[in-house]
Amino acid sequence: MFSGTAKPIMRSAAWRLSLWATLAFACGTMVVFVFLQQFVAGDIQRRTDAWLTGEAGVLGDVAARTPKGALYGRVVREVAELASREVPHKPGINLGPNDSVFFLQTAGDGSLALWVGAGDAGAHLDAVRSSRIVPETPSDLHVSGFDTPFRVACVRMANGSNVYLGLSERDDLRVLRNLRIRFILLWLLIVFIGAAIVFYSTRRVLRHIRNITDAASRIGEADLSSRVPTTRRNDEVAQLALTLNHMLDRIESSIHQLHTITGSLAHDLRSPLTAVRAKLEMALTAGTKDEESESIVSAIEDMDRLTDFLNKSLDVAEAKANALRLNRVAIDLDEILRVMIDLYEPGMSEKGLRVQLSSTGPLEINADAALVHRMMANLFDNELKHLPPSCTVTISLRTSEDAALLVLEDNGPGFEAGIAGHIFERRVKGRNSNGHGLGLAFVDAVVRAHGGTIEAQNRREGGARLTIMLPRAGNQGSARPSSMALASN
Amino acid sequence: MRVLLVEDELDIQGFLQRSLAEAGYQVEAAGDARTAERLAIESNHDALVVDLGLPDQDGLSLILRLRQLGLSAPVLILSARRSVDDRVRGLEQGGDDYLTKPFALAELLARLRNLVKRNTSSSTEATRLRVLDLELDLLRREASRSGELLNLTPQEFILLEYLCRNAGRVVTRSMILDEVWGMRIQPDTNVVDVHIYRLRGKVDTDGRGPLIRTLRGVGYVLRDR
Numbered sequence: 001m002f003s004g005t006a007k008p009i010m011r012s013a014a015w016r017l018s019l020w021a022t023l024a025f026a027c028g029t030m031v032v033f034v035f036l037q038q039f040v041a042g043d044i045q046r047r048t049d050a051w052l053t054g055e056a057g058v059l060g061d062v063a064a065r066t067p068k069g070a071l072y073g074r075v076v077r078e079v080a081e082l083a084s085r086e087v088p089h090k091p092g093i094n095l096g097p098n099d100s101v102f103f104l105q106t107a108g109d110g111s112l113a114l115w116v117g118a119g120d121a122g123a124h125l126d127a128v129r130s131s132r133i134v135p136e137t138p139s140d141l142h143v144s145g146f147d148t149p150f151r152v153a154c155v156r157m158a159n160g161s162n163v164y165l166g167l168s169e170r171d172d173l174r175v176l177r178n179l180r181i182r183f184i185l186l187w188l189l190i191v192f193i194g195a196a197i198v199f200y201s202t203r204r205v206l207r208h209i210r211n212i213t214d215a216a217s218r219i220g221e222a223d224l225s226s227r228v229p230t231t232r233r234n235d236e237v238a239q240l241a242l243t244l245n246h247m248l249d250r251i252e253s254s255i256h257q258l259h260t261i262t263g264s265l266a267h268d269l270r271s272p273l274t275a276v277r278a279k280l281e282m283a284l285t286a287g288t289k290d291e292e293s294e295s296i297v298s299a300i301e302d303m304d305r306l307t308d309f310l311n312k313s314l315d316v317a318e319a320k321a322n323a324l325r326l327n328r329v330a331i332d333l334d335e336i337l338r339v340m341i342d343l344y345e346p347g348m349s350e351k352g353l354r355v356q357l358s359s360t361g362p363l364e365i366n367a368d369a370a371l372v373h374r375m376m377a378n379l380f381d382n383e384l385k386h387l388p389p390s391c392t393v394t395i396s397l398r399t400s401e402d403a404a405l406l407v408l409e410d411n412g413p414g415f416e417a418g419i420a421g422h423i424f425e426r427r428v429k430g431r432n433s434n435g436h437g438l439g440l441a442f443v444d445a446v447v448r449a450h451g452g453t454i455e456a457q458n459r460r461e462g463g464a465r466l467t468i469m470l471p472r473a474g475n476q477g478s479a480r481p482s483s484m485a486l487a488s489n
Numbered sequence: 490m491r492v493l494l495v496e497d498e499l500d501i502q503g504f505l506q507r508s509l510a511e512a513g514y515q516v517e518a519a520g521d522a523r524t525a526e527r528l529a530i531e532s533n534h535d536a537l538v539v540d541l542g543l544p545d546q547d548g549l550s551l552i553l554r555l556r557q558l559g560l561s562a563p564v565l566i567l568s569a570r571r572s573v574d575d576r577v578r579g580l581e582q583g584g585d586d587y588l589t590k591p592f593a594l595a596e597l598l599a600r601l602r603n604l605v606k607r608n609t610s611s612s613t614e615a616t617r618l619r620v621l622d623l624e625l626d627l628l629r630r631e632a633s634r635s636g637e638l639l640n641l642t643p644q645e646f647i648l649l650e651y652l653c654r655n656a657g658r659v660v661t662r663s664m665i666l667d668e669v670w671g672m673r674i675q676p677d678t679n680v681v682d683v684h685i686y687r688l689r690g691k692v693d694t695d696g697r698g699p700l701i702r703t704l705r706g707v708g709y710v711l712r713d714r
Contacts, residue, residue, distance in 0.1 A: 267542055267569040270590035271498050277591045278504040281707065300706030307591055308675055342644055343670050346687055347680040370673060377674040384678045439677065 014206045018199035026191045033183050040179065044172045045151070049138040052153035055083045056165040060155035063105060063114075063163055073114055076105070080116040083165070100168035102150070104128060108160030117166075128152070128164055141166060148173055208237045216244060224252040262314050269310060277303050312438040315374075319445025326368045326449060333363045333397055333404055333470075336376055341395075344380045352389030359397040365404050365472045367450050375446040378439040379408060379466070387412040391463075399472070403452070406468040414458035443468075490605060493534040494518045495525040495551070496567065497544050505538065508594050509601075522546035529555050533562075536605050538597075540567040563604035565597070595659035595707050602658070620656040620713050623692065623700060625649065634692060644669070645688050652701065652711040661708035685709055 009015050059080060066075045080103035102117030102124055110129055115121035127143040138153040150166040157163060208231060215228040227248060230241040277300065284296045318324055341355055348355055383393050391412045398405045440456075447454045452470040459465050492514045496502040502518050509516045517534070519525035522543045529537070537560075541548035552564055563585040586600050618625040622635045630646050632639045641649065648669050652660065662681040666672055685701065693699040702710050 270569040271501065274591040275498065275500045275504070278501065278508075278594055281594045282504060282508065284704075284706065297706035303591070304706075308677070311675065339670055339672070343666075343672075343684075344680050347678060347683040350683050373672045374674050377672070377676050380680075381677040384680070 012203070012206070014199055014203035017202045018195055021198045022191060022195035025194050026187070029187055029190065033187065037176065037179065037183075041172075041176055044175065048151055048167060048169075048172065049153070052138050052151060052165055052167055053136070056153040056155045056163060059083065059103060059165060060157060060163045064157055076103070076114055077116045080165075099146075100170060102164075102166045104164040104166070106162045106164070113161055124166070133164070135162070140169070205235075205237055209240070212237075212241050212244060219248060224248065224255060258318070262318060266310070266314055273303065273307060273310075309438075312442060316438050316441045316445055319442065319449055324368075324371065324445065324449045326371070328366045329369055330364050331367055331369050331372060333365060333372075333406065334359045334361060336372065337395060337397060337406075340376045340380055344384065348384055348393070351384065351387075352391075353384070353387055354392040355383075356392065356394045357397070358394070360399060363397060363399050363404050363472075365470055367470065368446075371446045371449070375443050378443050382439050382443075383408070383410060402472055404470045404472055406470070408466040408468075409459060409463060411459075411461075411463040414462065414464045415456060490536070491515045491517070491532070491534045492601070493525065493528055493537045495520075495522070495537065495543065495548070496540040497521060497542070498540075501540075504594075505597070508598070509538075512598050514601075520544075522548070522551040525551060526555065529560060530558065536562055536601055537564045538567060538601065539564055540569075542569055565601055565604055567592070593659075593661045593707060596661045596664055599655060599658060599660060599664055602655075618650065618653045620653050620711060621700065622697075623649075623653065625653055632692075634694075634697065639691050641688075641691060645684070645691070648684060648688055649692065652709065656711045657713035659704055659708050659710045664708070 059076070062079045063072075063076050066072050083101070083103075099118035102121075103115070104112070104117070104121065104124055105114040106125070106128065107113040112121055112125050115124075117124070123143050123145050127141050131139075131141055133139055133141065133152055133154045135154045135156045138151050140149045141152040142149045146168070148168055148170040150168050152164055152166040155163045155165075208229075212228045215226070219226055219228070227245045228241050230245065231238045280296050280300050280303070284293055284300070315324075337357060337359065341357055345355055387393070387410055391410055394409045396407045396409075398407075444454050447468055447470065450470055452468060454469075455467040457465050457467075490513065492509055494502065494505055494509065494516055496505060496518070497520050499520065502520065506516045506518050517528050517532075519528055522545050525539070525543075537552075537555075539548045539552060543551065548566065548568075552566070565585070566587040567590060568587055569590045585604050588597060588600060616626070616628050618627065623632065624634070624636075625632045625646075627650065630643065632641055632646060632649055648665065651665065651668050663673070663675065665681055665684075666674060666676075685703070689699070689701045693701060698712075700712050702712055704710060
């Protein structure tokens with residue numbers, strides 16, 4: 001059994017699902033943002049370029065029309081300063097000398113003709129000279145001493161001089177940076193909220209599923225009449241619960257049917273068998289002749305074999321269908337083994353077999369006493385029937401915190417190669433076996449009914465090994481020692 | 490000894506009635522729960538033998554109601570069902586022993602005998618048992634034949650004691666397993682026979698008349714005459 005709190009969150013399906021969902025969501029929104037930013041950046045540059053081209057054209061026009069003279073410089077400078085005041089996206093904080101816009105005119109030979117802008121023209125002139133700016137097409141210009149490049153438009157005058165109008169990209173980049181920062185903050189917030197929502201909603205759904213799992217596992221081992229919890233909503237989980245319940249209905253009715261069939265089969269066969277056996281017995285005691293009594297006796301023995309086979313078949317059928325009803329009480333496996341050895345030892349030594357027990361002392365488990373007795377008898381019968389003379393059976397009983405471990409080893413021929421994997425199935429037996437092939441199937445069924453495991457293998461040094469693990473604490477509680485004390489009278 | 494037999498199969502009822510009568514019981518028989526209830530109320534019985542599958546009512550309910558009406562006699566349950574649950578329910582509801590069909594008549598008689606004895610004479614336990622020239626000292630756990638001490642293991646002594654207590658009557662293998670080893674199991678092998686064989690080797694030595702007889706198909710009997 002596991003519970004919600006005991007299971008670390010990191011390993012839950014809800015955690016994995018929300019992790020993947022969040023990752024997908026984060027990547028998606030990030031891609032959207034990158035496109036958005038590209039679009040905004042492109043748009044800002046297009047508008048800057050349009051302004052630059054227009055203003056450069058106007059300035060070039062003014063410069064061309066203004067006669068070269070003393071006034072030329074003043075006129076062009078004023079026009080250029082006017083233009084620089086209407087720079088787009090210009091933030092109001094920049095009240096000092098405006099270094100985000102410059103106007104530069106070079107003469108035909110490349111020397112400085114006119115400079116309008118903050119500071120010295122030298123750096124700008126060097127930058128303009130070293131780069132090849134094509135007229136009509138604005139392009140980036142890196143000026144030494146400035147972190148951000150300028151966007152520069154150029155107009156070629158008729159007299160061979162060039163008019164350059166430059167605008168710093170600083171403001172554009174600041175706008176884009178602000179956009180980015182805000183988006184990332186917003187993005188983190190959305191992703192976090194989204195992850196939380198996904199995590200809690202999947203956990204809610206999965207908790208329903210876990211409730212169903214818990215209920216279903218309880219049903220498997222306890223009773224078949226209870227059902228998994230259903231919700232009123234008609235979603236997939238509710239469908240799962242409904243389907244499970246339908247399945248349980250069918251299983252319950254099958255088990256019930258099996259009980260009915262085995263019950264009525266048992267009854268229908270047992271009554272005539274009882275009558276026949278009684279008639280034979282009475283005929284036997286009525287003082288018959290020897291040769292007649294011999295055939296009556298062998299008929300009785302045949303009947304007993306038939307009865308035994310019937311009982312075992314029904315037991316195994318019920319056990320295989322998980323229909324064994326367990327009546328758990330505290331029993332001491334060590335004591336049972338000693339009684340069994342006491343019972344079987346003469347029969348075994350008669351056949352030349354030895355049996356050894358190695359046990360760590362009393363070992364109590366919660367189990368059905370009658371079933372465990374019969375299981376042990378089957379194990380001993382199996383060894384007694386199949387081992388050739390002068391073999392040794394070694395039985396060891398060990399305990400761990402929550403399970404008893406019973407290991408039966410012999411140094412006989414081992415399981416036949418072909419049947420080793422099917423040894424616990426009904427009707428599977430060795431070629432030379434004269435049993436029903438039900439003994440180990442019954443053992444297997446009893447062990448499973450108690451929630452234990454059984455394993456059969458051939459030992460490397462020769463011989464067979466059966467390893468049986470039985471949980472010590474029965475999970476069905478309800479021990480009824482008084483009734484079992486009566487039953488074992 | 491009066492016994493009320495409740496069994497609906499007339500065939501089986503007839504045989505049981507006959508063999509119970511042969512064993513010295515006064516038998517009243519009923520084929521259904523209503524008749525059985527009437528007979529049980531009308532007169533006292535020392536024991537009841539009740540089949541669980543009755544036509545008009547479940548045998549367990551019958552036993553339960555008779556117990557409520559103050560029935561104290563022991564009940565031997567006959568059942569065609571053999572799951573543990575039914576047995577335990579049977580025992581909890583006041584039945585004192587059970588037997589699953591088909592059973593040996595000898596076993597039915599022995600179990601019934603045990604029940605009646607358990608119910609009536611829980612008085613003075615003998616400390617010595619004597620059958621012909623066989624003598625058992627129950628306190629010292631010693632057995633002797635014609636005054637000669639037998640070398641028995643503790644388990645063999647218990648087995649011999651059980652045979653002596655039922656001297657002259659048949660005991661089956663399953664009764665021996667139940668009484669001596671405390672287990673209701675049906676071994677596929679002849680483990681009980683080997684125990685008897687060994688015991689016989691010590692009790693019926695040469696020169697003495699054999700005491701332990703094998704009744705093939707039925708069980709064993711310790712001769713008492």
